[in-house]
Every structure is written in structure tokens, then in C-alpha cells.
Amino acid sequence: MRRLYEFLEQDTRAAGFARVALSTVLVLLIWQVVSMLVTNRLLLVPPAEVAVALAGEVEQGAMWTNAVATVTAVVTSFMVSVAIGVAVGLALASSRMLSLTGGPVLSALNSVPIIALAPLFIAWLGLGFASKFVLVIMVAVFPVVVTTEAGLRATDKQLVEAARSFNATPLQIFSTVTFPYALPFIVSGIRVAWARALVGIVVAEFFGSFAGFGFAILSASQTFDTARVLGYVIVLGAMGLAGSVLFAALERHLAPWRQE
Amino acid sequence: MxxxxxxxxxxxxxxxxxxxxxxxxxxxxxxxxxxxxxxxxxxxxxxxxxxxxxxxxxxxxxxxxxxxxxxxxxxxxxxPDRAMVFQQDSLLPWKTVVENVAYGLTLAGVAKADAHRTAQRFIDIAGLQGFEQHYPHQLSGGMRQRVNVARALAVDPKILxxxxxxAALDAQTREIMQTELLSIWQETRxxxxxxxxxxxxxxxxxxxxxxxxxxxxxxxxxxxxxxxxxxxxxxxxxxxxxxxxxxxxxxxxxxxxxxxxxx
The missing domain is CATH 3.40.50.300 (P-loop containing nucleotide triphosphate hydrolases)
Incomplete structure (x- = not known):
């Protein structure tokens, strides 16, 4: 038991996988036990039934249709959010005037639950890709803007002075000091943006679409098909986790000196 | 003199x-x-x-x-006629030792291969052989200051x-670094x-x-x-x-x- 504990504490890839496996098994176990106590199948279904429902969706091809709709929409709008976020963050960091005038507007927008505007976006842009695209960008762009600006402003003055001392041009200072220094900050913003983008896409699909995971969840819950609801939620959870792991690894890769 | x-x-x-x-x-x-x-x-x-x-x-x-x-x-x-060695860590943490030493040269537009060859010479003078591919956070304070000195020397300034x-080093390391600086100075004049x-x-x-x-x-x-x-x-x-x-x-x-x- 003690040896197992020591193994799990290690900082190796194998131990990492073992930890994930262990927590997955634990969650499934608790779920199983609770679903044996709660016998109303409208409220909760056991893991095995969810797996069957998921397999059914794959077989019928519904999974594929929904995945294509959701993934294309979320990935395109996520990438555009990152591009816009970095660009706006750059602009804010390079101009004090812009930061002072635009900053309050942005933080006001950021603190409004934009998701609540989803019905409006759909009224403006109709059902389908365009409304999903805009809603996801509206929720995902802010973390990138904020971390880009903060990262660029956080730059070590000492490093900038050293670059200046070596006769670096302003562009060289940006490309060799300021931007590399900000990059891990930006990636941490991107990680948050990915999680937000998933929320945005589901809500957008709730309100206005004929395909996608959000649409599938809504229609399954309207027919009281709890197994299908949970199945799609798990797929979304896996997408969120995959993004989080990927961007966390990228952050570590870009800034190894921060860990030690 | x-x-x-x-x-x-x-x-x-x-x-x-x-x-x-x-x-x-x-x-x-x-x-x-x-x-x-x-x-x-x-x-x-x-x-x-x-x-x-x-x-x-x-x-x-x-x-x-x-x-x-x-x-x-x-x-x-x-x-380029003057180069500065700073007190604190002013090495780029995302660059290796050899890239840091070559930094001033690459800023001046020297081709990478040439810059690294010159950098290697000053890495040798500063006693950093074997650490070329290390990152600053993997080095001790004394080693980092050697990189700092090598980086300044690599641009071949008239005045260092x-x-x-x-200042940031412990007393013993500081004394060793003083003698090493003297020998580097003796060599580069x-x-x-x-x-x-x-x-x-x-x-x-x-x-x-x-x-x-x-x-x-x-x-x-x-x-x-x-x-x-x-x-x-x-x-x-x-x-x-x-x-x-x-x-x-x-x-x-x-x-x-x-x-x-x-x-």
C-alpha cells in the first residue's frame, strides 16, 4: 500500500496516467453506488447505461454529425478568439492611452455574463454557425486579452535593459524579450479561453441550432433520455480535459524555469 | 600604464x-x-x-x-564599443547558455553559426565548457555570472x-569569481x-x-x-x-x- 502511494506521488508519465486511471475508477464507482440508491432512472442512470447510449449514438451516426457541428464551430471560433485576444492585448499593452480608455470598457464587458445575451445573438444572426461563432468569441476572447496585456507588461525590466545595452532595436526587444516573456502568460489565458469556449458553444447550441452536442443534450433532456444527456456531457468533459492538459503542457514547455 | x-x-x-x-x-x-x-x-x-x-x-x-x-x-x-555585465540575472531564461552568450552578436545581425562559434570561444574562456546547452535556471549564481561576463565579451567591446x-554571490564564490575575472582580463586585455x-x-x-x-x-x-x-x-x-x-x-x-x- 505504501509502495503504491509512493509510486503515485512520483513525477513520471506512468504515475500520471495511474493517477488519472485511479480517479476515473473512483468516480465511476461512486456513480455506480449512487445510481443503485437513486432508482428513478429519469434522475440518474448507471455508467453502463450511459456507455450503451453513447455506443448507440455512434452506431446511428448521430455522434458524428453532432461532433462535426460542434468541433468545427468551437475550434474555428476558439482560434479566432485567440488571434483577436492576442491582437487586442498587444494593442492595450503598447498604448497607455488605449489601455486607460479601453480597459474599463473591456472589464465591464468581461464582468457581464455575456452568455445571457445568447438569445439576442441568435435573434441577430439566426440559427447556425454565425451565432455560435460570435457567442464563443464573445466569451472566450477576454481571458486572452487580459493575460496577453498582463504578460507583456510584466516583462522583466532588467532583461529589457540588457537588450538595450546590446543595442537592440525596439522590434528586437519585442521579439527577443517582451514577447517570449509574455508567451506562457498568454498560453494560460488560452487554457481558460478553451474552457469558456466549450461553455459558449453548448449554450449557443441550446438556443439555436439543429446539430451539435448542445443541441443533442437539449433534445435528449426534452425526451427524458438521461443516459444520452450524461453521455454527451462526458464527451464535452473529455474535450475540456484534453485542452486543459495540452495547454498546461505547452505552458510548462515554454517556461520551464518557472517550475524549479 | x-x-x-x-x-x-x-x-x-x-x-x-x-x-x-x-x-x-x-x-x-x-x-x-x-x-x-x-x-x-x-x-x-x-x-x-x-x-x-x-x-x-x-x-x-x-x-x-x-x-x-x-x-x-x-x-x-x-x-558595440561598450558592453555591460549586470548585477542581477539578466540572462534570457528561455535561451541556453550558448544562445545567451551569442545574444549580443545575433542582435547585431551576425549569422547564427558564426555567432555560436564566437560564443564558444568565450564559453571556453569563462570556464563554462559542458554547459552550452543548459538553461540559466539550471546553473548556480556564480555560473550565471560567468555567462553574463562571456556574453559581454563575445561582442568584442573596447570597454567592459x-x-x-x-554582489548577489556568496562570499566564497565571490572571491573565486574575482580571480577568474582577473585571469579573463589578463587574457583579453x-x-x-x-x-x-x-x-x-x-x-x-x-x-x-x-x-x-x-x-x-x-x-x-x-x-x-x-x-x-x-x-x-x-x-x-x-x-x-x-x-x-x-x-x-x-x-x-x-x-x-x-x-x-x-x-
Whole structure:
């Protein structure tokens, strides 16, 4: 038991996988036990039934249709959010005037639950890709803007002075000091943006679409098909986790000196 | 040494003006020269503006009066004829040792392969062989300062400017680094201007020590160091050495005490 504990504490890839496996098994176990106590199948279904429902969706091809709709929409709008976020963050960091005038507007927008505007976006842009695209960008762009600006402003003055001392041009200072220094900050913003983008896409699909995971969840819950609801939620959870792991690894890769 | 004048500082003064606060006069009427191949140190209490002077010589900040001449040409910005070794970590944490040493060269547009070849030469001189592919966070403080020195030397400056380069190191490492700096200097024969608050460091390394007064910084005295070279750490225990350190300390003591009272 003690040896197992020591193994799990290690900082190796194998131990990492073992930890994930262990927590997955634990969650499934608790779920199983609770679903044996709660016998109303409208409220909760056991893991095995969810797996069957998921397999059914794959077989019928519904999974594929929904995945294509959701993934294309979320990935395109996520990438555009990152591009816009970095660009706006750059602009804010390079101009004090812009930061002072635009900053309050942005933080006001950021603190409004934009998701609540989803019905409006759909009224403006109709059902389908365009409304999903805009809603996801509206929720995902802010973390990138904020971390880009903060990262660029956080730059070590000492490093900038050293670059200046070596006769670096302003562009060289940006490309060799300021931007590399900000990059891990930006990636941490991107990680948050990915999680937000998933929320945005589901809500957008709730309100206005004929395909996608959000649409599938809504229609399954309207027919009281709890197994299908949970199945799609798990797929979304896996997408969120995959993004989080990927961007966390990228952050570590870009800034190894921060860990030690 | 009767070599040509490499660095001439003429009537340099610096007043920092700050918004909503009284302005501070950091330096007043600094006149000094450093000959080619000479090793000169500036010592003074903290707040004596010595670091400011070094930044003016490097061209990082502009003086409010006077001028700096390198080989008779006035300088008003950083240039390849001067290179600075900073006190704290100013290495790029995302670049390896060899990339850091080559940094000044790549900024100047030298091709990567050539820059790395030159960098390798100074990595060897600084005793960093085998650490080329390490990142700064994997090195000790002493090793990082060697990279710092190698980076400055790699651009082949006429004048090497050192801003309390060993201040952040522990006492033992500092002494070792002093002897290593001397041997590097012996090998490269650069003109060196060093800022330090360690009097024994200044005496041990220099041909001449310039003592600054406290704010505003002015030159209080110039003290030649006639100790023979090459020097080893044993020199620090010789009576001549101790007498020189003592003399400089007496000059600075009053300023330090006054500074303590001001807080």
C-alpha cells in the first residue's frame, strides 16, 4: 500500500496516467453506488447505461454529425478568439492611452455574463454557425486579452535593459524579450479561453441550432433520455480535459524555469 | 600604464526629475579617464550615483550635463564599443547558455553559426565548457555570472562595464569569481570600468580606485593601486593591501554614517 502511494506521488508519465486511471475508477464507482440508491432512472442512470447510449449514438451516426457541428464551430471560433485576444492585448499593452480608455470598457464587458445575451445573438444572426461563432468569441476572447496585456507588461525590466545595452532595436526587444516573456502568460489565458469556449458553444447550441452536442443534450433532456444527456456531457468533459492538459503542457514547455 | 585614453568622462552631471517629488541630483561634475587596457573601479556608499554613471557611460541613460567620449568620439546611446555585465540575472531564461552568450552578436545581425562559434570561444574562456546547452535556471549564481561576463565579451567591446557583478554571490564564490575575472582580463586585455561597494574587491582587481562621495556623487579621491600582477587571493592578506583598503574605507566611512542617519 505504501509502495503504491509512493509510486503515485512520483513525477513520471506512468504515475500520471495511474493517477488519472485511479480517479476515473473512483468516480465511476461512486456513480455506480449512487445510481443503485437513486432508482428513478429519469434522475440518474448507471455508467453502463450511459456507455450503451453513447455506443448507440455512434452506431446511428448521430455522434458524428453532432461532433462535426460542434468541433468545427468551437475550434474555428476558439482560434479566432485567440488571434483577436492576442491582437487586442498587444494593442492595450503598447498604448497607455488605449489601455486607460479601453480597459474599463473591456472589464465591464468581461464582468457581464455575456452568455445571457445568447438569445439576442441568435435573434441577430439566426440559427447556425454565425451565432455560435460570435457567442464563443464573445466569451472566450477576454481571458486572452487580459493575460496577453498582463504578460507583456510584466516583462522583466532588467532583461529589457540588457537588450538595450546590446543595442537592440525596439522590434528586437519585442521579439527577443517582451514577447517570449509574455508567451506562457498568454498560453494560460488560452487554457481558460478553451474552457469558456466549450461553455459558449453548448449554450449557443441550446438556443439555436439543429446539430451539435448542445443541441443533442437539449433534445435528449426534452425526451427524458438521461443516459444520452450524461453521455454527451462526458464527451464535452473529455474535450475540456484534453485542452486543459495540452495547454498546461505547452505552458510548462515554454517556461520551464518557472517550475524549479 | 601609459597607454592612450580610451574612455573620457567630462563634467558629467545627472539630475533625476520626478513628478510631484523633489528632483534628485545623483551626480555632479564627474571628470575621469580610463586608459586603454586599464582596470578602474569606482567605489562609494550606496546612493553615490556610481551605478548611474555606469549607465550613462553605456548610453542607457542620458546625462543632464557633460559628455562621454570613447576613443575621442562622443557617445549618446549604447554601442558595440561598450558592453555591460549586470548585477542581477539578466540572462534570457528561455535561451541556453550558448544562445545567451551569442545574444549580443545575433542582435547585431551576425549569422547564427558564426555567432555560436564566437560564443564558444568565450564559453571556453569563462570556464563554462559542458554547459552550452543548459538553461540559466539550471546553473548556480556564480555560473550565471560567468555567462553574463562571456556574453559581454563575445561582442568584442573596447570597454567592459561591470555593475556590481558579484554582489548577489556568496562570499566564497565571490572571491573565486574575482580571480577568474582577473585571469579573463589578463587574457583579453580589455579596458574595464567596475562598480562595486566591496572595497577589497576594488583594490584586488584594479589599477586605480576612484572613491565617490555620497549624493550627489562627486569624485572624492583617486587612489592608484601599485600592487604587482598577476595577483592571487593571498595578496588580500598582505599589509600593503590591507593598508589600501583601510585608507579607502576611512574615506567612505563618513558618507556611509551620514547615509545611515538619513535612512
Amino acid at each position: 601609459s597607454n592612450a585614453i580610451r574612455l573620457r568622462v567630462e563634467g558629467i552631471g545627472k539630475v533625476f526629475t520626478r513628478r510631484d517629488k523633489p528632483s534628485v541630483e545623483a551626480l555632479r561634475g564627474i571628470d575621469m579617464t580610463v586608459a586603454e587596457g586599464e582596470f578602474v573601479s569606482i567605489v562609494g556608499a550606496s546612493g553615490s550615483g556610481k551605478s548611474t554613471l555606469l549607465r550613462i557611460v553605456d548610453g542607457l541613460i542620458a546625462p543632464t550635463g557633460g559628455r562621454v567620449l570613447v576613443d575621442g568620439r562622443e557617445v549618446d546611446r549604447p554601442g 562595464l561591470l555593475d556590481e557583478p558579484f 580589455k579596458t574595464v570600468l567596475l562598480i562595486t561597494h566591496q572595497i577589497d574587491e576594488a583594490v584586488f582587481l584594479s589599477d586605480r580606485v576612484i572613491v565617490f562621495s555620497a549624493r550627489p556623487g562627486t569624485i572624492r579621491e583617486e587612489i592608484p593601486v601599485p600592487l604587482p600582477r598577476p595577483r592571487s587571493l593571498h595578496l588580500k592578506r598582505s599589509p600593503e593591501f590591507v593598508a589600501l583598503v583601510d585608507r579607502i574605507w576611512t574615506l567612505i566611512e563618513e558618507e556611509v554614517r551620514a547615509g545611515l542617519k538619513q535612512g
